[in-house]
Amino acid sequence: MRQWIIEKPEQLTFDAVSKLNVRIVAGRLAVLASDGPPALEVADIDSSPLIVTHEDDGTLTVAYKDLTWDGVLGWLRAKRRETTLTLTVPKDCTINAGVVSASAxxxxxxxxxxxxxxxxxxxxxxxxxxxxxxxxSGDVESRGLVGDLSFKSVSGELTVAEGTPRRLRATTVSGRITADLRLPPTGHVTLSSVSGEIVLRLPHEVEADVTIRSTSGRIDTAFTELGHSSQPGMKTLTGRIGGGMASLSATTVSANVTLLKGEQA
Structure with missing residues (x-):
């Protein structure tokens, strides 16, 4: 195992890295897939040093000594620690990144x-x-999503641009969910919000089973194949678009849900 204490702008390169753990407070963090040697570039750092550890099993850890996963909320009132750093590691590396107020x-x-x-x-x-x-409360933006995404937030917003998810599960209390999706035949999307608005767009030609429910929010759609129903305490929009296959469900308490149709190719 090797260890470095970073107190000023610096660059490091490493041997094989198979797992990355990085935790910072404020500033900017970039974690990028690269075919080159794993590397760390610290462009800016305040008076609090970062501890960098590279273990024999390929685990690379970059963090403040006293910042742990479980204790991250305690840093909301802590002294501001700001750093700007970029990490490049292989594209199949396992990534665990944590920030307090930093952008990532x-x-x-x-x-x-x-x-x-x-x-x-x-x-x-x-x-x-x-x-x-x-x-x-942090927002999440996903661009070109392929795979499985699980999102949880209290008031943070989720934006998915040009997503082709196998699985997308998003849960918020008051955060807005906006998603532009192309659903593969096995795609499965489940969205849940209390008061955060949900806006979805699917292609003009899509095959999906749709179920949207809201206790008191409005439900609108451009897909005429779907039918509205209402009973005390629940509004529902259900139906099959095309031949079905993929599934889309959305549930809110008081928030509106809008399902848009993309332009015809």
Whole structure:
């Protein structure tokens, strides 16, 4: 095992890295897939040093000494620690990234990716495989999603642009969910919100079974194949688009749900 204490801007390269753990407070974090040697570039850092550890089993850890996964919420009132760093590791590397208020970009990975944030914005760019994104109030934007995405937040928003998910499961209390999706035949989408609005767009030609429910929110759709029904305490929109195959379900308490239709090719 090798260890470094980073107190000023610095660059490091490493031997094989199969798992990355990175945890920072404030600033900017970029974790990028690369075919080159694994590397760390610290462009800016305040007076609090980062501890970098590279273990013999290929695990690379970059973190403050006293910042743990379980204790991340305690840093909301802690002294601000700011750093700007970029990590490049192989595309099949397992990623565990955590930020408090820092923004984070994670791009190009194909394995298992987990990102946690308190208030920082997360961008997932071209990430496939198994993806978990959990925030308190931080927003998550996914671009070119392929694979499985699980999103949980209190008030953070989720935006999915040009997504082709095998599985998409999103749960929020008040955060808005906006998703532009192309569903494969086995695609399965489940969305749940209390008061956060849900806006979805599917291609003009899609094959999916749809179920949308809201206790008091409005439900609108451009797909005439779907039928509305209403009973005390529940509004429902259900039906099959095309021959069915993929599934889409959305549930809210007071939030509106809008299902849009993409332009005809």
């Amino acid at each position: 970009v994670v791009a190009g990975f194909e394995g298992r990716t987990s990102v946690k944030s308190v208030a920082g914005e997360i961008v997932l760019d071209g990430v496939s495989g198994e993806i978990h994104a959990d925030t308190v």
